[in-house]
Amino acid sequence: MTIETTPKMSWWNRLAHPGQFMAWTRPLIWPLAILTLALFLAGLWFAFFASPADYQMGDTVRIMYVHVPTAWLGQFIYATMAVSALGTLVWRHPLADVSMKAAAPMGAAFTAMALFTGSMWGRPTWGTFWEWDGRMTSTLILLFIYLGIVALWRAFDDQLRAARVVAAFTLVGAINVPIIKFSVDWWSTLHQPASVFTPEGPKMPFSILLPLFLMFFAFTFLFATLQLVAMHTEIRRRRVMTLERRAARGDAR
Amino acid sequence: MSGFRSVLRRELRLALAGGSDMLTLVLFFVIVGAIVPFAVGPDRQLLARIAPGIVWIAAFLSMLLGLDRLFRPDREDGTLTLYRLAELPLAAAIAAKVIAHWLTAALPLILASPFLAMILAMDEPTFWRTLASLALGTPALAAFGTFGAAVTAATRRGGLLAPILIAPLSVPVLIFGVGAISPLGGPDQAAAAMLFLAALSLMALALSPFASALAIGWGEE
Amino acid sequence: MSGFRSVLRRELRLALAGGSDMLTLVLFFVIVGAIVPFAVGPDRQLLARIAPGIVWIAAFLSMLLGLDRLFRPDREDGTLTLYRLAELPLAAAIAAKVIAHWLTAALPLILASPFLAMILAMDEPTFWRTLASLALGTPALAAFGTFGAAVTAATRRGGLLAPILIAPLSVPVLIFGVGAISPLGGPDQAAAAMLFLAALSLMALALSPFASALAIGWGEE
Amino acid sequence: MTQRQVFPRLFLRTSDLACGRGGMVLARNLALAVAPGTGLLLRGPNGAGKSTLLLTLAGLLPPLAGTIEIEGHDPEAGKILHHCGHRNAVRARLGVAETLKFWAAINGATGMPAGAALERVGLGRLARLDAAYLSAGQQRRLALARLLVSRRPLWLLDEPSAALDAEGQALLGSLLEEHFAAGGLAVIATHDAIAADGLATLTLGGAA
Amino acid sequence: MTQRQVFPRLFLRTSDLACGRGGMVLARNLALAVAPGTGLLLRGPNGAGKSTLLLTLAGLLPPLAGTIEIEGHDPEAGKILHHCGHRNAVRARLGVAETLKFWAAINGATGMPAGAALERVGLGRLARLDAAYLSAGQQRRLALARLLVSRRPLWLLDEPSAALDAEGQALLGSLLEEHFAAGGLAVIATHDAIAADGLATLTLGGAA
């Protein structure tokens, strides 16, 4: 089916065709990358030179500017994957599984960074790198789920077959994540009444909020850029695999 | 539903005829429990305090051990293909497998738990609560495990994959299982945990066969 | 001995070709360790005390779960028959398998153990001793495990034999492994345990290929 | 021999069917038509896609293009096809009769009783043996017995004669003729000659 | 074709051999004699004990009675026989050529190079494919290539023609004739006709 013969192509249908998708989104990559870079530069400048130390936490508050965005991405990327999984199973959108596959390792990476920065924060604040606090613990479990999904993708030879199975697992995971969060919170309050995180969001002064927001958007756009590139790569990789199999059979038709 | 009963009977027959699988599980369960005193030293009070947790961990790990046997042999010798073409719906066959898995991988552990309770110096009321929480919680583990095995059935190498997929998802079972025993949060907390455990088990049991059947249908061949 | 190297290469290839297998194994090890606090509670002191036991049980379990793929696939697809008729002696092929098993099932765990040590609040001296005891003890587990797998592979029905054989052999490894770390009996006890572990590993490594080859040769067909 | 035409009159028709593995097309533009009481032999070199086509017809692999229709089939009436692949689904530790009864239970015991089916395929005396002890040909016979214990009109057989001795080949032929006489259909991938009437041949093309 | 008589002159002789499984005698008083450059076809109904006899000759099962002798064999010279059973020893995730090279390494690379052997059996173009993706007949061809990469005088083949297409059967015949020309021996259990000269036939008796 060529474009001319198709009577009307909505943006949805356009996105549904891998080739069209690549053609339509390729021009977005460079602007996104530049925007990301600008946001990072601004965010870092504010984080280090234009914001004061917190009156309670001192300079360690600066860790927050990388910690909170990565922790947010860790959760946001799972939501992205869950929506993509729905796209695979319900709408049969041919790009949904590409998006799902591209996102998984990035989710794992950002979650790992959240854990790392968190423990770098924890050492000066609590004196240990690791504490079995509810939020940290559920982030750790999220990391395990991500890595499991990565492993599951790699265990399949046939990516098309893998897609729906992984989608099923991702959705079951998505149902489960709130339950896990709830149970881990229940568990940690059972053992240590006071939570380590005091919700200080609204109380934060603007001088801290500004770099936080800048970094937050910088990381989010970084994810958007990388996701787009990784999806393009994945689409190409599938073509490569088809061609390689065909070549391995000596090109019989 | 004679097909359902046949699948159940077949699974039980295979598990019992082999014999070793069940014995391995129970043995492993006991070994895990028995090794802890070596690690913590013979402090009876401490042991008694962590005993419910140890029993649950042991049960949790033992049930993970048996997951690979759930679908892989059926897949390799072609039986899974037969199931997919059978009159009996695939979900029903899988429901029978969940039940058989519970009967062969969880029930023996529950029966062996008095022995563990003894080694770990558990007092009697705690023991009874442990038994109750195991009985209520292990069905959820069996159901989750079946789903994990179904998701990995189509991959050429399973082995450890199903356990790592399932273990993080089953953390709530573990938490509430232990929470239902230990008197830390007070009796009403324990009762709430017990209820939650039961709810989790029911939900998992109800959904797992369908989800697993879908995963197998999508992944196979 | 190019045959020996070929077997080794093949085993490593198969373990790595799946790609996810190594990742899976390490993940499994870490998950098992990370799950314990949910059961016994996040008390850092308590965790630090049982940490050696946890690490050893996680390692034991991971290695146990990998045993089945040692001979069963080879037996089922006929490769084992080829090994028996090969120019390369069967014991040499099995020795290669033991080494490959250790490299793919134990080494990654040792490399991942610092992470587990951190979340289990292990102190530094204990961590180094854990590392040493794992390095000394896992070869014995690999060797015993191979023998157990060989016996299971050989006897189609009497699988009952295998766990009964390995359990008594590997429990001492576990106990001495934990004993070498936790300073319960004082430092000289720990040193003795470490020595014993090393001796056990050497002996097991030396004997296991021959014993396994015999077991496989006796198993009919 | 039972009375003629026990099955409803079914037609198996495909139009423009393409099948393949892992995104690779092995056969395209297939227009099969199998009438009641007849069979289709699939022939072709190794790797031509015969097994793949059978899996596609069984609904176990998605067709890459085109449709598969079974005319005259009432979806209420349950499954209509048996697939008999390379693997015999025979498990160690279960007896021969036990294995067959299990299949009858999950597929519906609408055909012969298990004992009679075992007699029919010549395994009557081995009914209580562990099924894994059967020789290659005996396992194949057991798989054929599965077709008899549950009555289904469409048989998809992948190299059914593999490992069968001369008597087994004759048995296969007569089973097929009875099946055709009752109005059944069959699609058979094989390299051997099959001694049954009413068989058309389709040769799949060339990749060695 | 290589020069005649590359193998030492071997005779395979059994006297009074009885073989069986699990304590059950399947064949007794067997007196086989296979001369260099000839082969023996084993025929007989399913379950007669053909596979069992081959396993016994290979030394994988103990004979229940009698002896197996290979005259002219120098025990120093290494293993003298290839056994090619029902199962092809083909593993997923290893490439076709890789699988063959592995066999060459553990059996000694005394025959053709792997690439040439693959060409010979018609798998040359599939050398880099994952071996588990091969069709049934292609896997069988790969198993035959194993006989070529390590030169051994005695071949014990169990239904070598299973799943092979017509061209594959011809290939098998010519491989056997070359083997005989070089002074090799073969014992072959089969239900099909094998197109090679110098084959005697032994029919094993009765149990259906």
Added chain:
Amino acid sequence: MIELGQHAAFIVLAYAGVFLGVAALVLWTVFDGRRTSARLEALSDPKSR
């Protein structure tokens, strides 16, 4: 550079870790994209086979 106080090491480590993580992610994504494109080019070019 500004003073980071007594916990400078942790702050620097945290940022270094995140920098390494992000850099690895970016480099891998770019490298994987290039590699795949090159492979695709090589395969779809009829002469190079």
